[in-house]
Amino acid sequence: MSRISAAETVDVRFPTSQQLDGSDAMNPDPDYSAAYLTLVSDAGDGLVGAGFVFTIGTGNNIAAEAIQTVADALVGESVEDLLADMGATYRRFVYDSPLRWLGPEKGVVHMAIGAVVNALWDLKAKRAGQPLWQLVSSLSPEELVGLVDFRYLTDALTPEEALEILRRAEPGRAERTAQLLERGYPAYTTTPGWLGYSDEKMVRLAHEAVADGFDQIKLKVGHDLDDDIRRLALARREVGPDIKIAIDANQCWDVDAAIAWVRELQPYDLAWIEEPTSPDDLLGHATIRKALAGVPVATGEHTANRVMFKQLLQLEAIDVMQIDAARVAGVNENIANLLLAAKFGVRVCPHAGGVGLCEAVQHLSMIDFVAVSGSWDNRYLEFVDHLHEHFVDPVRVVDGRYLAPREAGAGTEMLAASVSEYRHSAV
Amino acid sequence: MSRISAAETVDVRFPTSQQLDGSDAMNPDPDYSAAYLTLVSDAGDGLVGAGFVFTIGTGNNIAAEAIQTVADALVGESVEDLLADMGATYRRFVYDSPLRWLGPEKGVVHMAIGAVVNALWDLKAKRAGQPLWQLVSSLSPEELVGLVDFRYLTDALTPEEALEILRRAEPGRAERTAQLLERGYPAYTTTPGWLGYSDEKMVRLAHEAVADGFDQIKLKVGHDLDDDIRRLALARREVGPDIKIAIDANQCWDVDAAIAWVRELQPYDLAWIEEPTSPDDLLGHATIRKALAGVPVATGEHTANRVMFKQLLQLEAIDVMQIDAARVAGVNENIANLLLAAKFGVRVCPHAGGVGLCEAVQHLSMIDFVAVSGSWDNRYLEFVDHLHEHFVDPVRVVDGRYLAPREAGAGTEMLAASVSEYRHSAV
Numbered sequence: 112m113s114r115i116s117a118a119e120t121v122d123v124r125f126p127t128s129q130q131l132d133g134s135d136a137m138n139p140d141p142d143y144s145a146a147y148l149t150l151v152s153d154a155g156d157g158l159v160g161a162g163f164v165f166t167i168g169t170g171n172n173i174a175a176e177a178i179q180t181v182a183d184a185l186v187g188e189s190v191e192d193l194l195a196d197m198g199a200t201y202r203r204f205v206y207d208s209p210l211r212w213l214g215p216e217k218g219v220v221h222m223a224i225g226a227v228v229n230a231l232w233d234l235k236a237k238r239a240g241q242p243l244w245q246l247v248s249s250l251s252p253e254e255l256v257g258l259v260d261f262r263y264l265t266d267a268l269t270p271e272e273a274l275e276i277l278r279r280a281e282p283g284r285a286e287r288t289a290q291l292l293e294r295g296y297p298a299y300t301t302t303p304g305w306l307g308y309s310d311e312k313m314v315r316l317a318h319e320a321v322a323d324g325f326d327q328i329k330l331k332v333g334h335d336l337d338d339d340i341r342r343l344a345l346a347r348r349e350v351g352p353d354i355k356i357a358i359d360a361n362q363c364w365d366v367d368a369a370i371a372w373v374r375e376l377q378p379y380d381l382a383w384i385e386e387p388t389s390p391d392d393l394l395g396h397a398t399i400r401k402a403l404a405g406v407p408v409a410t411g412e413h414t415a416n417r418v419m420f421k422q423l424l425q426l427e428a429i430d431v432m433q434i435d436a437a438r439v440a441g442v443n444e445n446i447a448n449l450l451l452a453a454k455f456g457v458r459v460c461p462h463a464g465g466v467g468l469c470e471a472v473q474h475l476s477m478i479d480f481v482a483v484s485g486s487w488d489n490r491y492l493e494f495v496d497h498l499h500e501h502f503v504d505p506v507r508v509v510d511g512r513y514l515a516p517r518e519a520g521a522g523t524e525m526l527a528a529s530v531s532e533y534r535h536s537a538v
Numbered sequence: 539m540s541r542i543s544a545a546e547t548v549d550v551r552f553p554t555s556q557q558l559d560g561s562d563a564m565n566p567d568p569d570y571s572a573a574y575l576t577l578v579s580d581a582g583d584g585l586v587g588a589g590f591v592f593t594i595g596t597g598n599n600i601a602a603e604a605i606q607t608v609a610d611a612l613v614g615e616s617v618e619d620l621l622a623d624m625g626a627t628y629r630r631f632v633y634d635s636p637l638r639w640l641g642p643e644k645g646v647v648h649m650a651i652g653a654v655v656n657a658l659w660d661l662k663a664k665r666a667g668q669p670l671w672q673l674v675s676s677l678s679p680e681e682l683v684g685l686v687d688f689r690y691l692t693d694a695l696t697p698e699e700a701l702e703i704l705r706r707a708e709p710g711r712a713e714r715t716a717q718l719l720e721r722g723y724p725a726y727t728t729t730p731g732w733l734g735y736s737d738e739k740m741v742r743l744a745h746e747a748v749a750d751g752f753d754q755i756k757l758k759v760g761h762d763l764d765d766d767i768r769r770l771a772l773a774r775r776e777v778g779p780d781i782k783i784a785i786d787a788n789q790c791w792d793v794d795a796a797i798a799w800v801r802e803l804q805p806y807d808l809a810w811i812e813e814p815t816s817p818d819d820l821l822g823h824a825t826i827r828k829a830l831a832g833v834p835v836a837t838g839e840h841t842a843n844r845v846m847f848k849q850l851l852q853l854e855a856i857d858v859m860q861i862d863a864a865r866v867a868g869v870n871e872n873i874a875n876l877l878l879a880a881k882f883g884v885r886v887c888p889h890a891g892g893v894g895l896c897e898a899v900q901h902l903s904m905i906d907f908v909a910v911s912g913s914w915d916n917r918y919l920e921f922v923d924h925l926h927e928h929f930v931d932p933v934r935v936v937d938g939r940y941l942a943p944r945e946a947g948a949g950t951e952m953l954a955a956s957v958s959e960y961r962h963s964a965v
Contacts, residue, residue: 138635169607169636170647176603177646180596208565209596215789215817215840218645219604220597263816266793266825362642366693389690390642391845393820394852398693413642415842418818425821 113154113190118182121147122175122535123525124168125466125498131307132497133167133464136333136363139307141167143498144535145466146174146223147525148182150230152190160234161524162226164219165437165465172536177223179538181210185227194235198257201228201443205260217415221440228441229471233521243521244291244477247442248284252277255482259447263418267425273450280485287481295512296476299327299357299491301464303346306331310345317349324511327355327382327491333363336375343379355382362386362413366395370402383407383431390414396428409433412462416440417447424455433493435462436471442521445475449483459484464495469506470522473513501529540581540617545609547575549602549962550952551595552893552925558734559924560594560891563760563790566734568594570925571962572893573601573650574952575609577657579617587661588951589653591646592864592892599963604650606965608637612654621662625684628655628870632687644842648867655868656898660948670948671718671904674869675711679704682909686874690845694852700877707912714908722939723903726754726784726918728891730773733758737772744776751938754782754809754918760790763802770806782809789813789840793822797829810834810858817841823855836860839889843867844874851882860920862889863898869948872902876910886911891922896933897949900940928956 127133128140144167150160164174181204185193193200204224205216213220236243247255256273300323303316313330320328330346332339339358346356358381364372369387384406388395390413400408411433414420423429432452434445452459459479463469473492480487492513499505503524507514516522554560555567571594577587591601608631612620620627631651632643640647663670674682683700727750730743740757747755757773759766766785773783785808791799796814811833815822817840827835838860841847850856859879861872879886886906890896900919907914919940926932930951934941943949 138639141636141639167636167639169634170604170640171636173600173604173607173640173647173650177597177600180600207596209568209594209598212565212568212594213597213600213646213649214644217641217818217842218647219640220600220646222640223600263792263819263822266822365690389845391644391843392690392849394849395690395693415644416818418816422819422821 113152115150115185115188115190116153117151118179118186119149120175120179120182120538121530122171122537123147123530123533124171124535125533127497131305134305134307135331135359135361136306137361138167143466144168144171146171146178146226147530148178148226148230150182150185150234154190158234158237159524160230162228162230162233163437163467163523164222164226165468173219174223175538177219178226181223181227190234193231194238197231197235197443198259200231201258201440202260204228205440216418216440221416222438225437225439225441228443229436229521229523232442233523237520240519242474242516242518244474244481244516245288247478248288248481252281255446258443259450260443264421264447264451267421268451268454272454276450276453277482280482283485284481287485291477291480291515295509295514296473296480297487297491298325298494298508298511298513299329300325300494301329302496303328304330306334310342313342314345314349317346321350321354326511327357329357329359331361332358332376333360333372336372339376343376347379352380356380357382357385357409359385360387362389364388366392366398369399373403373406377406381406383409385409385433386412393419393422393426393428396423397426400428400430407431409460411435412438414438417444417451420448420451424451424457429457432457432459433462434459434472434475436468436475449475449479453484458490460491461493463493464497466498467502467523467525469494469499470502470504473506473516474521477515501525540579542577542612542615542617543580544578545575545606545613547573547602547606547609547965548957549598549964550574550957550960551598551962552960554924558732561732561734562758562786562788563733564788565594570893571595571598573598573605573653574957575605575653575657577609577612577661581617585661585664586951587657589655589657589660590864590894590950591649591653592895600646601650602965604646605653608650608654617661620658621665624658624662624870625686627658628685628867629687631655632867643845643867648843649865652864652866652868655870656863656948656950659869660950664947667946669901669943669945671901671908671943672715674905675715675908679708682873685870686877687870691848691874691878694848695878695881699881703877703880704909707909710912711908714912718904718907718942722936722941723900723907724914724918725752725921725935725938725940726756727752727921728756729923730755731757733761737769740769741772741776744773748777748781753938754784756784756786758788759785759803760787760799763799766803770803774806779807783807784809784812784836786812787814789816791815793819793825796826800830800833804833808833810836812836812860813839820846820849820853820855823850824853827855827857834858836887838862839865841865844871844878847875847878851878851884856884859884859886860889861886861899861902863895863902876902876906880911885917887918888920890920891924893925894929894950894952896921896926897929897931900933900943901948904942928952
């Protein structure tokens with residue numbers, strides 16, 4: 112038996128605001144940051160479990176404090192017990208009543224629980240010698256259902272329905288695993304589209320994206336309508352009619368404004384409108400989707416939890432569910448989200464970028480493909496070409512596709528040298 | 539001109555779990571705690587601005603870290619500038635993009651912003667020599683509208699509609715202020731109802747509540763149906779048919795379970811069912827309310843922000859809006875909540891208890907009565923008789939009514955001796 116011997120959280124900040132990478136209608140100058148956790152055991156195998164909360168600068172210390180508070184409780188506990196029943200381990204954190212009071216199931220504490228849960232999954236996958244997506248995709252339907260918290264979901268998805276979805280996907284698992292290993296998972300790129308980039312830089316990057324094999328790009332919108340029209344026209348002219356262009360407003364509009372603004376951009380053939388309004392405005396998304404019939408509506412990177420996703424689906428408010436690896440309570444809650452999407456027949460195109468979000472979320476799309484929805488039709492993993500060099504097992508995107516990770520773990524471990532160089536402070 | 543010279547946040551925890559005060563279906567053994575902020579200026583007037591986040595123990599340090607992060611930015615700033623336009627001051631915090639990323643507008647960071655906003659209101663009211671409710675109630679309708687952030691609200695409430703509501707209430711302000719000062723605001727009590735109390739203790743406290751002049755009490759339910767039926771029968775027998783009994787499930791049920799369980803309790807004549815399910819499940823509340831036609835549905839103490847309240851109202855999901863003084867972004871966001879309730883004709887019965895929630899929220903109900911809805915019909919402030927002795931200006935509840943505060947300030951300042959005695963740590 113081995114025990115968790117240490118939990119260390121570091122406030123890591125990268126000075127990305129200097130290049131306006133990541134700039135959008137609501138976030139003009141982010142410093143991409145991670146509150147980064149490593150769990151160490153006394154097993155003597157040299158393996159650590161890594162997880163993180165992604166933030167954009169100020170307040171990363173709050174996330175670090177929250178992670179440390181959640182993780183401190185694990186020090187001295189049996190690693191084998193924690194990893195043996197990851198469903199119980201996850202629920203233990205989520206139902207810790209004083210921590211729950213600080214959400215419930217939302218905001219910094221929920222994200223911190225996600226970091227701890229993901230760090231445990233990283234350790235579990237490393238111990239198993241498998242990449243996370245393969246480890247989870249090889250669990251039985253019953254084991255997968257055991258990972259989910261169905262509380263507050265049963266009016267939309269029961270454990271029995273989840274089991275049925277997973278059993279339906281079971282026969283094709285081996286074939287889809289082979290496809291993934293051979294071809295990778297489709298990606299789109301946001302690299303050209305940051306709001307702070309000049310037209311020239313945007314056009315050049317759009318050109319490069321197509322040359323690199325992507326068949327979808329995304330542009331940030333919502334700051335100035337004339338700018339958006341000009342940029343979209345330029346981008347459409349550059350990439351031609353066959354490349355998809357999604358737009359992303361990063362929550363900047365009220366409901367009526369979203370409808371009016373997007374109508375002006377509709378002639379440029381939109382793959383989707385992302386985050387048209389507050390992520391909490393479920394009814395608002397439904398109203399916008401209905402009014403903009405024909406423009407798919409996407410959201411999810413700031414959707415706080417599975418209960419919110421459930422309602423977006425019940426309301427038929429979205430066409431595209433954008434799960435995020437570090438917003439909800441980790442792998443477990445995202446399996447619930449994947450199951451909800453499968454139940455309602457909505458495609459999942461994860462949010463990524465930031466620090467390590469690509470590395471982490473690729474596993475979830477691959478789990479979805481192999482073991483849940485069984486489909487990758489019209490589904491894309493977001494790709495942003497930032498900060499991958501700081502990870503032990505960085506994503507490899509080739510010809511517009513994420514190559515399936517082959518290294519053991521969840522992809523969440525950062526290089527010690529990077530953590531040390533960009534360390535802002537430790538808890 | 540004076541400047542903010544210091545911002546100090548202290549993690550204060552009271553060992554309430556020893557008495558099972560505050561125990562309910564989701565929170566078996568809370569230690570009522572406050573992440574407590576004081577803002578000090580160099581004015582030499584001895585006045586401090588106090589605000590807090592209420593928590594139930596573990597994680598209070600996270601709230602304290604968040605408050606300190608928000609408040610640190612104020613040190614050195616002009617107090618007069620900050621207080622002159624409290625609308626702008628509030629929006630500045632809410633739209634700080636890296637902090638917003640950690641919500642947006644929910645969870646620990648949002649609550650921390652609330653503590654800072656409330657501390658500034660406390661200082662503003664003390665400087666004005668008025669209790670907060672009178673200060674705010676004497677602002678013009680235009681000034682009140684200027685305090686609100688209408689972003690994401692305009693599909694339900696425009697600034698023009700808000701102005702109309704406030705103007706409608708204007709002529710009766712003086713008369714209602716006089717009524718408040720003479721009679722106080724109606725209260726109900728939760729003191730008898732904690733889940734951890736024996737039947738004997740519950741019955742004794744219910745008897746005392748009626749003797750003390752309350753005409754509504756509240757019982758916690760949701761742990762065991764037979765227990766709930768027995769306790770409700772005992773309570774109803776004790777208080778007779780004329781006293782209202784509300785029940786509170788503290789989010790413990792799924793939608794179908796809530797409907798089935800409350801139907802069993804309906805024969806005991808329920809004033810409302812509070813928090814039947816997840817506070818995020820807006821559609822769930824609507825479904826429950828429709829199915830339980832005749833039992834009013836109440837929620838709000840964990841409702842993260844005005845966008846969530848907006849939708850509860852749009853969906854006709856609640857009969858009673860239970861605002862909380864320390865959950866959202868302070869006085870400003872709660873004025874938005876009061877205006878939304880007035881627009882939709884829903885009564886506001888605030889959540890209180892905890893540490894200082896009664897002291898803080900009474901001002902909001904009084905603002906509602908004087909300047910917003912203009913009504914106190916069937917409206918009650920929650921009262922729980924805990925921990926008031928630690929406040930400089932504790933609530934005074936007499937004959938089942940909150941006496942209107944007459945001291946200057948927002949009621950949020952704790953006694954220095956209490957802060958010192960129950961200090962867990964400081965940031």
